[in-house]
Amino acid sequence: MLLEVEGMTLAYGNITAVRGVSIAIPEGSLVALVGANGAGKSSTLNAISGLLPISGGAIRFEGQSIGRLKPHEITRRGIVQVPEGRRIFGRLSVEENLLMGAFSRKDHAAIAEDRDRMFELFPRLKERRRQVAGTLSGGEQQMVATARGLMARPRVLLMDEPSMGLAPLVVEQVFETIQSINAAGTTVLLVEQNALMALEIADHAYVMEHGEIVLDGAGPALARDERVIAIYLG
Amino acid sequence: MSTLVERSAAGETVASWTSDFRRGVGAGLGGALVAAYLGAVGLLLMMNDRPVVAGMVTLAQVALGGIALVAGVLAQRRARHGAQPALWTSPLAGLVAALVVLAFANLILAVNLRSIFIALTPPLARLISFGQVKSLGGAGLFVAAAMVLALAGGLLQRAPRSLRRLILPAVTTVLVAGVFQDFIKVILQSNPVFRSVASWFYGWDGLSPRGALTVFAIALVLAAIPRVARGRAAAPRTGVARFAPALVLLVALILVPLAGGPYVAQVFLLVGLYVLMGMGLNLELGLAGLLDLGFVAFFATGAYVTALLTADSPLALASYTMIPSLSFWAAMPLAVLAAVAVGILFGVPVLGVRGDYLAVATLGLGEIVRIVVLSDAAAPVLGGAQGILQIPKPTLGGFEFSGPVSLFYLTLVAAGFAAYCAWRLERSRLGRAWIALREDEDVAQAMGINLVQCKLLAYAFGAAFAGLAGSIFAVMVNSVFPSSFQLLMSINVLALIVVGGLGSLPGVALGALVLIGLPEALREFGEFRYLFYGVALILTMRLMPDGLWPARRSRRAPVLVEPEGEGTALGANRA
Ligand SMILES: Nc1ncnc2c1ncn2[C@@H]1O[C@H](COP(=O)(O)OP(=O)(O)OP(=O)(O)O)[C@@H](O)[C@H]1O
Ligand SMILES: [Mg+2]
Numbered sequence: 001m002l003l004e005v006e007g008m009t010l011a012y013g014n015i016t017a018v019r020g021v022s023i024a025i026p027e028g029s030l031v032a033l034v035g036a037n038g039a040g041k042s043s044t045l046n047a048i049s050g051l052l053p054i055s056g057g058a059i060r061f062e063g064q065s066i067g068r069l070k071p072h073e074i075t076r077r078g079i080v081q082v083p084e085g086r087r088i089f090g091r092l093s094v095e096e097n098l099l100m101g102a103f104s105r106k107d108h109a110a111i112a113e114d115r116d117r118m119f120e121l122f123p124r125l126k127e128r129r130r131q132v133a134g135t136l137s138g139g140e141q142q143m144v145a146t147a148r149g150l151m152a153r154p155r156v157l158l159m160d161e162p163s164m165g166l167a168p169l170v171v172e173q174v175f176e177t178i179q180s181i182n183a184a185g186t187t188v189l190l191v192e193q194n195a196l197m198a199l200e201i202a203d204h205a206y207v208m209e210h211g212e213i214v215l216d217g218a219g220p221a222l223a224r225d226e227r228v229i230a231i232y233l234g
Numbered sequence: 235m236s237t238l239v240e241r242s243a244a245g246e247t248v249a250s251w252t253s254d255f256r257r258g259v260g261a262g263l264g265g266a267l268v269a270a271y272l273g274a275v276g277l278l279l280m281m282n283d284r285p286v287v288a289g290m291v292t293l294a295q296v297a298l299g300g301i302a303l304v305a306g307v308l309a310q311r312r313a314r315h316g317a318q319p320a321l322w323t324s325p326l327a328g329l330v331a332a333l334v335v336l337a338f339a340n341l342i343l344a345v346n347l348r349s350i351f352i353a354l355t356p357p358l359a360r361l362i363s364f365g366q367v368k369s370l371g372g373a374g375l376f377v378a379a380a381m382v383l384a385l386a387g388g389l390l391q392r393a394p395r396s397l398r399r400l401i402l403p404a405v406t407t408v409l410v411a412g413v414f415q416d417f418i419k420v421i422l423q424s425n426p427v428f429r430s431v432a433s434w435f436y437g438w439d440g441l442s443p444r445g446a447l448t449v450f451a452i453a454l455v456l457a458a459i460p461r462v463a464r465g466r467a468a469a470p471r472t473g474v475a476r477f478a479p480a481l482v483l484l485v486a487l488i489l490v491p492l493a494g495g496p497y498v499a500q501v502f503l504l505v506g507l508y509v510l511m512g513m514g515l516n517l518e519l520g521l522a523g524l525l526d527l528g529f530v531a532f533f534a535t536g537a538y539v540t541a542l543l544t545a546d547s548p549l550a551l552a553s554y555t556m557i558p559s560l561s562f563w564a565a566m567p568l569a570v571l572a573a574v575a576v577g578i579l580f581g582v583p584v585l586g587v588r589g590d591y592l593a594v595a596t597l598g599l600g601e602i603v604r605i606v607v608l609s610d611a612a613a614p615v616l617g618g619a620q621g622i623l624q625i626p627k628p629t630l631g632g633f634e635f636s637g638p639v640s641l642f643y644l645t646l647v648a649a650g651f652a653a654y655c656a657w658r659l660e661r662s663r664l665g666r667a668w669i670a671l672r673e674d675e676d677v678a679q680a681m682g683i684n685l686v687q688c689k690l691l692a693y694a695f696g697a698a699f700a701g702l703a704g705s706i707f708a709v710m711v712n713s714v715f716p717s718s719f720q721l722l723m724s725i726n727v728l729a730l731i732v733v734g735g736l737g738s739l740p741g742v743a744l745g746a747l748v749l750i751g752l753p754e755a756l757r758e759f760g761e762f763r764y765l766f767y768g769v770a771l772i773l774t775m776r777l778m779p780d781g782l783w784p785a786r787r788s789r790r791a792p793v794l795v796e797p798e799g800e801g802t803a804l805g806a807n808r809a
Binding site: 049050051070071072075076080081083087089090091092096099100101103104132148152 | 666670
């Protein structure tokens with residue numbers, strides 16, 4: 001198992017947001033985590049990234065516990081989050097945002113190569129490479145956030161609602177991009193409100209409710225599961 | 235409400251007529267109020283002692299005329315979604331302002347108000363009405379003049395931007411040439427060539443009328459040249475042209491103190507020290523977004539370490555330890571290192587503190603440093619309130635940096651070196667990390683930025699610059715006292731980088747010149763200098779929120795232009 005969350009519990013003060021959650025993510029897979037608003041999905045990702053201290057359980061990367069590491073140390077091991085709501089660096093240019101993504105890398109030639117690859121993947125960004133990222137449209141900002149995450153050459157990419165606030169056509173493009181990233185060898189943990197779409201492309205998926213995992217299984221199978229449909233379409 | 239009004243054409247004209255009327259009266263009343271206020275606090279009488287053009291116009295009269303002009307400008311300003319007010323609103327504003335000022339002047343003459351405001355005297359009444367209170371004809375002339383000025387203001391507001399950009403700098407230059415004539419004359423007197431030039435512009439009693447006209451004409455031409463040149467080659471400014479303003483600023487900084495003698499050099503020396511500190515705080519606040527009101531602590535550290543290592547006093551380390559007495563050149567790097575150490579110590583307790591709380595926490599830390607220095611416990615080492623005396627001037631191969639002029643050049647070299655470091659830092663990986671940190675701390679960490687290291691480095695670099703300034707300050711005044719290191723100093727540094735433009739290097743120099751240099755040149759106004767200071771702060775923040783010289787990465791810059799960038803995509807967009 002590349003990344004493993006085991007019996008993890010998270011609390012904000014004395015409010016427990018996540019209770020005994022276990023998630024297993026094999027190398028090269030695309031795993032989805034879906035659930036209603038406030039289920040605890042973002043909290044789970046933040047805990048994996050080290051931005052939130054865990055109050056119980058363990059997080060292991062390649063068998064080693066990373067639950068006590070600082071955020072930048074976790075990033076250096078190859079676990080990178082594309083946060084919810086984009087959160088690009090508004091005053092840096094598009095290109096500088098991408099370079100920030102590669103902050104912990106030292107291989108300058110490869111960084112420049114990756115940047116050009118990102119501009120191939122998102123030609124819109126190439127046109128606007130010197131534009132201050134805060135002035136981009138919502139969809140363009142999501143492209144920056146995704147490209148910035150990829151610039152870290154992550155082993156595991158944690159994506160928090162990459163389709164939020166995007167037009168349906170753009171959502172499809174984003175999902176295609178995620179699939180192609182995954183096909184190129186990056187392990188992906190995808191959190192989505194757009195549950196059915198996420199389940200369709202996921203190798204394995206977990207359904208979260210009130211801070212607990214209530215269901216899990218192969219993605220496309222879950223998409224047809226009556227209980228899931230009841231939650232999301234009922 | 236406005237949509238309702240737009241229903242009928244007749245209703246619309248009535249509405250616009252009344253709103254224009256209100257606008258004109260409002261602008262006039264506002265102008266009169268400002269004039270009355272300046273008079274009541276006594277500032278106008280004081281300004282009347284400073285001629286702008288000899289025998290013709292004093293600063294007070296310029297201010298009064300300026301008020302009428304600005305009232306006319308404001309009357310013409312369109313409301314946020316409104317139409318352009320009619321032109322007659324401007325003279326209306328002038329009329330209202332003049333009538334109110336006349337009434338005020340008569341009130342002063344009729345009623346003794348001196349028990350409330352000591353400045354409300356007959357001379358003031360004559361001053362604000364230009365001596366025209368007595369006769370009806372005179373009053374008519376006064377009102378007419380105010381209306382003409384206000385109309386001129388209104389026309390200026392309506393004039394094309396390019397015309398305004400020619401006239402305003404020219405008028406400003408004449409004002410500067412007049413108001414700062416003592417300062418300028420000192421510089422011009424320094425050598426015979428200048429002296430003969432000076433006699434054209436300045437008589438024994440100040441800027442002559444022909445001098446004022448010449449200055450106006452020269453400034454007009456100078457302001458026109460870049461426009462004409464740019465009109466011809468309608469390309470984005472490149473190379474030399476881009477750096478020309480900075481170059482002019484630099485040359486002025488280098489030459490003016492040399493020509494101006496000790497007093498001018500002293501002012502510039504002070505400006506230089508603030509520039510050094512400003513560049514330091516700019517790294518902390520402008521890049522990393524760490525608000526620091528305890529900045530003076532680093533400056534004090536630099537000064538005290540220099541004193542302890544070099545002074546010829548019983549408190550010097552050399553007199554009671556094995557440490558030898560050092561020269562300034564050996565002590566300065568140590569002072570900078572000590573400031574860096576204090577910067578890091580300073581940063582540790584406030585690592586997790588953000589935003590407003592950070593301002594308060596650093597304010598506390600800065601005060602702690604000052605109080606520790608003042609305390610009895612530290613007195614045997616640091617001298618308490620008596621401070622450390624007898625700090626020798628630096629010498630270099632027989633040359634002593636004894637006067638302000640030589641010390642200014644020392645500061646200039648230090649500032650140049652510091653500016654280069656700051657410039658490199660901003661474009662470095664660390665600089666980008668600081669900016670990212672300011673934008674979003676959590677995400678910056680998730681990008682792999684070490685929060686603790688990054689913040690402490692910001693404090694360390696900021697402190698280094700301030701320590702260097704403190705070291706030079708110590709040899710400048712030959713002594714260090716705790717009372718030299720007040721909170722006001724931190725606030726000054728903060729204000730000057732905000733006014734200059736957060737994150738902008740030339741902005742720091744400009745801000746220091748305006749906020750530190752100008753008040754020095756306005757010494758005769760005493761406490762009123764802080765009024766100018768306050769007005770300058772408010773005006774720049776209202777009119778130029780990004781500062782006098784906005785940073786490349788200012789709030790509203792949509793595109794970052796790199797000097798060496800390939801810029802193909804950008805060029806295509808522009809075309
Ligand atoms: N900083 C915080 N302090 C207190 N409670 C918090 C904090 N952050 C999140 N919570 C709570 O924790 C719970 C889980 O939040 P989380 O952001 O993980 O939900 P989510 O599954 O990502 O929801 P969404 O789909 O709406 O983004 C919510 O009830 C939320 O109110
Ligand atoms: Mg969420």
